[in-house]
Amino acid sequence: MADKPFIRTICRPFAHAWEHALRSGREFKTEHWLKRASDGVDQWHLSRIAPMKDAASNVVKWFGTDTDSEEQKQAKANAESASRASALDLALASGMKKSAGKP
Template sequence: MASLERSQAECGQVRREREEARKTATEAICARDEAVRALQDSEQQYRDLTEALPQLLWLTRPDGWHVYFNQKWCAYTGLTLEESNGHGWNHAFHPDDRQRAWERWKQATETGEAYEIEYRLRRADGSYHWVLGRALPLCDASGQVVKWFGTCTDIDDQKRAVPEVHAPIPACHESVLATLRKPRSAR
């Protein structure tokens, strides 16, 4: 009889331990699922942000190797992500600007200094537009670059307007200015 009671007590103990293990496992699975959902939500917010901004956005490894471009980059340049990744982005630059842009980018990634440059970028329709390229490094607590975040802003309208501002004054305006420069008594 004592043996039967002891067996029943042991079985009860095993059931309680099994139930506790099941409860702990269920809590762990729920916590993992919640963490996965939070990560997916965060990733979706990041994607929404990168696609909503009116910029061509890109991301690189610390060494400057491009690993991400938003869809606006692809639509603007006509390049696929595969064609753009790595150093493929440089093929969309005007041939006269490629080397200068490459050297400036290399300097930024080697020194960790901010990247800023104006260059002509080929659009999907084959025309070139002036853009302002900028990038800043994201550093860890020790100051090491972890990745670079960059943008390209189309400044073609502003760039082309500058010559108009500095254009020569037409001859008729010159005669008016000459008259105004004369002393009143000589007019």
């Protein structure tokens, strides 16, 4: 296992997407967890898989990539959290101004 940095965890959405791609012969992409073999840490990955077809449109090979998207997911979550906090701050400030103007 030392030569393989990641081991795939059981992920139903990934399995369903892959099964659909195999049946339909269409490419797919999905986000899922991979568990790092060295320490067991789960991280988000984006998988893209595309078929290579012959002249008769028969799938002859599949090509795919797994991209570590953990940092991107974390950055997005942090940005969304900051946006919600800013909106709450603005709402509170607006409410304070309105109530300050009333006798």
